[in-house]
Amino acid sequence: MSCSRRDFLKQACGGTLASVLPVSAFTFLSPEEARAAVENANVRWAFLVDTRKCVGCGLCVKACKNENEIPYDAPVTRTWVERMGGRDGFIDNVINGEEIDPDNIAKAFxxxxxCNQCDNPPCVQVCPVGATYQTDDGVVLVDRDWCIGCGYCIMACPYGVRFFHPVHKVADKCNFCYHRITKGMNPACVESCAFDARRIANLRDPDDPVTKIITTERVAVLKDEYGTKPHVFYIGLDENVR
Amino acid sequence: MKWHVLRPLWLAIGLVVVILIARQFMVPEDFGVHGDSFTYNFYRLSNVQEWKDFPVKHQGRESCVECHEENVTTLNASPHAPIECENCHGPSVGHPDDVELLPIERAREHCLRCHASLDYPNHARSELPNVRDRTHKRRRECVTCHYPHDPREKPE
Structure with missing residues (x-):
């Protein structure tokens, strides 16, 4: 059998193309099937913090501890308000035992x-047993039955939001009150904030008022340079905040 | 192959087989990759439902108003309207069955969370009515003079 160079090249190219295309590439998906393939793609939880509105009352921290059964007097918490601490609010200008003269305060907030519920969560990457993971709506959860308490994730989180739960002896963290948001309620901290400084958003819902703020106003995230793609957005963030 | 080589080899193979069999029984059926990424979506699927079933503690104003309509109406018309009932009364889970469960927070420190003057320039706290803890009616509970459901009123 003779074969010209032209025919050989034609058949070789055609054969290669046919062999790399899977049969599934030729099936047509109905809209429902396409939707099911990217399951739950209509929810991606995010958070918006307005630092200009926060007065440092710490009621969010108190509500979080009560809602999520975090031991009240242990020095661990899923959320906090920085000037440091925050569970009991800030009622004076004493920092590290020293009274700060109001004239010496240039700006304060x-x-x-x-938890930033990162798109690329470093805490999940380091888990040796698959006990922490990202759900399809973007929230990072900890499997308390599966966690061995090694603490790698606590070390890996660049935001320091993870801690060792003193009762369950596993890693613990904020999960946007997953038991509440999946029932259509607000997280406990959002509910308890009297000043609207904390809000929850579904980034996949273009009509969500908080999503509109995140997508159209000037917001910033923490430690953007780490490439973790955090999903807690801040209004009024100062360059001194890390 | 010589016997002294085969003996530890069989031992090693046996160990691997034992581990593989044990793994079949110990790893839950729903443990695996559930999503696009092996790195981020390798987990036990039923744990998601376990977290969804975590008990809700703060039930919100809607549940308070069912019995305490008068107080909620007063609160809603007052400058304290944005403050949730449960911020001062504690999480209401299990409340109607066990009334003792809701201790009312009357401490001075609780009010000072928002109303202590911090002298911060250009800050939301400075825009609230505020007092200096050290000079304002020291050691008295705020609620003896201010009615928390409507701070414009005096308590009865």
Whole structure:
């Protein structure tokens, strides 16, 4: 059998193309099937913190501890308000035992912190047993039955939001009150904030008023340079905040 | 192969087989990759439902108003309207069954969370009515003179 160079090249190219294309590439998906393939793509939870509105009352921290059964007097918390601490609010200008003269305060503000529910969570990457993971709506959860308490994730989180739960002896962290948001309620900290400084958003819902703020106003995230793609957005963040 | 080589080899193979069999029984069926990424979505699927079933403690004003309509109406018309009932009364889970469960927070420190003057320039705290803890009616509970459900009123 003879074969010209032209025919050989034609058949070789055609054969290669046919062999790399899977059969599934030729099936047509109905809209429902396409939707099911990217399951739950209509929810991606995010958070918005307005530091200009926070007065440092710490009621969010109190509500979080009560809601999520975090031991009240242990020095661990899923969320906090930075000037440091925050569970009992800030009722004076004493910092590290020293009274600060009001004339020496150039600017002062409070920064509520919580888990950033990163798109690339470093805490999940380091888990040796698959006990922490990202759900399809973007929240990072900890499997308390599966966690061995090694503490790698606590070390890996660049935001320091993870801690060792003193009762369950596992890693613990903020999960945006997953038991509440999945029932259509607000997280406990959002509910308890009297000043609207904390808000929850579904980034996949273009009509969500908080999503509109995140997408159209000037917001910032913490430690953007780490490439973790955090999903807690801040209004009025100062360059001194890390 | 010589016997002294085979003996530890069988031992090693046996160990691997034992571990593989044990793994079949110990790893839950729903443990695996549930999503696009092996790195981020390798987990036990039923744990998601376990977290969804975590008990809700703060039930919100809607549950308070069912019995305490008068107080909620007063609160809603007052400058304290944005403050949740449960911020001062504690999480209401299990409340109607066990009334003792809701201790009312009357401490001076609780009010000072928002109303202590901090002298911060250009800050939301400075825009609230505020007092100096050291000079304002020291050691008295705020609620003896101010009615928390409507701070414009005096308590009865």
């Amino acid at each position: 409070f920064v509520p912190k919580l």
